[in-house]
Amino acid sequence: MIAELQCVVLDCPDPLKLAEFYGALLGGDVNRPDRRWSLDAHWATLHTPSGGVLAFQQVLDHQPPRWPDPARPQQAHLDLAVADLDRAQEEVLALGATLLDDTPDARGWRVYADPAGHPFCLIRD
Numbered sequence: 145m146i147a148e149l150q151c152v153v154l155d156c157p158d159p160l161k162l163a164e165f166y167g168a169l170l171g172g173d174v175n176r177p178d179r180r181w182s183l184d185a186h187w188a189t190l191h192t193p194s195g196g197v198l199a200f201q202q203v204l205d206h207q208p209p210r211w212p213d214p215a216r217p218q219q220a221h222l223d224l225a226v227a228d229l230d231r232a233q234e235e236v237l238a239l240g241a242t243l244l245d246d247t248p249d250a251r252g253w254r255v256y257a258d259p260a261g262h263p264f265c266l267i268r269d
Contacts, residue, residue, distance in 0.1 A: 242257045
């Protein structure tokens with residue numbers, strides 16, 4: 145095992161509004177303080193009663209999916225917690241991932257694509 149699922153992130157135009165929607169649907173705490181995330185107008189979270197976390201990320205020119213239209217597919221990415229970013233990067237690249245964002249990791253996360261092109265982040269735990 146290289147990582148632990150931290151949350152599922154949904155792109156959207158209004159993070160708080162979508163977090164409140166899913167909070168009403170699933171229960172839980174919207175924007176509960178959590179050391180892993182900064183909460184602001186661009187990012188919201190929902191800690192569900194089952195222990196899962198959904199996060200909502202603002203995308204200014206968000207184009208919602210049109211299921212099942214492949215021209216506008218589903219939009220989400222995984223945040224995966226790791227103890228050591230450098231070691232985890234070596235391992236995911238060896239598995240076939242591609243590094244998408246090599247910005248210096250002072251921010252504590254890096255962006256990759258899985259072999260099918262879906263983005264995911266490794267987050268320093």
